[in-house]
Amino acid sequence: MSALRGTKVLELAEGVAGEYCGKLLADFGAEVIKLERPGSGSPTRALGPFAAQGDDPERSGLFAFLNTNKYSVTVDLASDDGRETLRQLLGKVDAVIDDHAVDWLCEVGLDPERLEQDWPRLVVASITPFGSTLPEDRTYAQDLNVFHSSGWGYHTPSAPDASKPPLNAAGRFLPSYESGMEAALCIAASLYEQDDSGLGRFIDISMQQVLTARCDYVVAQMVAGEMAVGPERTAYDLAGPAGIFRCRDGYAYIWMSTPQHWDGLRQLLDDNAWMDEFPPNWLERGCTPERVALCRKHVAAWLLTQDKHEVAAQAQKLGLTLVAVNNGRDLQESPQYQHRGFFAEVEHPVQGKALYPTVPYRLSETPACIERPAPLLGEHSDEQLGALADASSGGAA
Missing domain, CATH: 3.40.50.10540 (Crotonobetainyl-coa:carnitine coa-transferase; domain 1)
Structure with a gap:
């Protein structure tokens, strides 16, 4: 029926x-x-x-x-x-x-x-x-x-x-x-x-x-008067290290905005030495352009050595928002699908x-x-x- x-x-x-x-x-x-x-x-x-x-x-x-x-x-x-x-x-x-x-x-x-x-x-x-x-x-x-x-x-x-x-x-x-x-x-x-x-x-x-x-919460903030309405596209930029990065077999997307995300990344990268320069809450209170650029540089270099699906599975177990960017074949072969x-x-x-x-x-x-x-x-x-x-x-x- x-x-x-x-x-x-x-x-x-x-x-x-x-x-x-x-x-x-x-x-x-x-x-x-x-x-x-x-x-x-x-x-x-x-x-x-x-x-x-x-x-x-x-x-x-x-x-x-x-x-x-x-x-x-x-x-x-x-x-x-x-x-x-x-x-x-x-x-x-x-x-x-x-x-x-x-x-x-x-x-x-x-x-x-x-x-x-x-x-x-x-x-x-x-x-x-x-x-x-x-x-x-x-x-x-x-x-x-x-x-x-x-x-x-x-x-x-x-x-x-x-x-x-x-x-x-x-x-x-x-x-x-x-x-x-x-x-x-x-x-x-x-x-x-x-x-x-x-x-x-x-x-x-x-x-x-x-x-x-369907748009982000940014539009809701504009409608509510909590954010200025204007032509500046930077209103949507949260200034963090989020982005799409190349992997060994394709691409992956990372989103980081909280100390918990940073903790997950540190575990994923085995507390690499360059991370010691960052305070635990830098994503919330110390998100400078210099830190964002440095973080992206090291993450990009590391992901080039990783397979997108394997690293996504590892990251998600650690509470880090990292997902593979799927193509058509990936979707057809997805165990979940x-x-x-x-x-x-x-x-x-x-x-x-x-x-x-x-x-x-x-x-x-x-x-x-x-x-x-x-x-x-x-x-x-x-x-x-x-x-x-x-x-x-x-x-x-």
């Missing part, structure tokens, strides 16, 4: 945020019908990485990941027939996912301000870069713009060189994934409410607000077999499950639209 079995969702989204939202719901058992453009399909079908085999538009690994367990129906929403099909589908579903630009829903006949009158039971989630009410100069943005406008750019990297620009986060679509998850949670909560009230709601997701909410069954083998009809990430949480009685690969373009058009035709003519659905 799946947590959302019996729930029907219409996915109008054509971006990573909305498609990831739909994937999360579909993997928990919701019936997610994805409307796609005839011929080309969703724009995410044109985004890599691409499988070595197969023909477009079925080679996108990104689309394959984002659309497991869904049904693909091709509909031309620019045509009168397409709009009528959309209207019929809206009468059959519990929720709608969209991530187009502001006002797009109005263009296809789904005005958020008229939902209560036209579709009182419908839950509609709209995911946009800055929400549905925004200045005109922010009507178009990509994940990169959202990332930096949310505050995250102020500490990428965490010890910034003020002469260089901020960096982007790891991965192309961090704002989209976070916003998609936020939307999925809001939809699930609204569906729970819908069961009692019989009413839907319009969920206005601002990707900027979502990512700001294998024990948790985090990766699932999925066979796509065109791309073949591959390991797909699942979710980092588990519902004991109703776990998420990838039962079907992402659909081929228009794979379920006849089935889904045929059922609509039967229903409208009074036949069996």
Whole structure:
């Protein structure tokens, strides 16, 4: 039994945020019908990485990941027939996912301000870069713009060189994934409410607000008035020796901010002689640029002789926050991930077999499950639209 079995969702989204939202719901058992453009399909079908085999538009690994367990129906929403099909589908579903630009829903006949009158039971989630009410100069943005406008750019990297620009986060679509998850949670909560009230709601997701909410405590301190708000990126720099260091077989990240961390490092390095120059509480009361530089110099030289996973395990036993920087192979071979069954083998009809990430949480009685690969373009058009035709003519659905 799946947590959302019996729930029907219409996915109008054509971006990573909305498609990831739909994937999360579909993997928990919701019936997610994805409307796609005839011929080309969703724009995410044109985004890599691409499988070595197969023909477009079925080679996108990104689309394959984002659309497991869904049904693909091709509909031309620019045509009168397409709009009528959309209207019929809206009468059959519990929720709608969209991530187009502001006002797009109005263009296809789904005005958020008229939902209560036209579709009182419908839950509609709209995911946009800055929400549905925004200045005109922010009507178009990509994940990169959202990332930096949310505050995250102020500490990428965490010890910034003020002469260089901020960096982007790891991965192309961090704002989209976070916003998609936020939307999925809001939809699930609204569906729970819908069961009692019989009413839907319009969920206005601002990707900027979502990512700001995920930001460090520094933003909270700024909001609370405990830290000055300004353009200086050094506000995020805690001036300690934290950072990413090269190891013999890759990289490791160290975080140190307390005397306990320093004690752990001393044990890890067998109380090397250079450490005698540092007072026990220097990370809290004597964190000078000279000490930080000296600490980093010695730590960097020592880690060059270490294997990242072995040193991480040793450090964590000593209470030192040191972790390996994992690549894709590391994650696949991780004993913890294998024990948790985090990766699932999925066979796509065109791309073949591959390991797909699942979710980092588990519902004991109703776990998420990838039962079907992402659909081929228009794979379920006849089935889904045929059922609509039967229903409208009074036949069996």
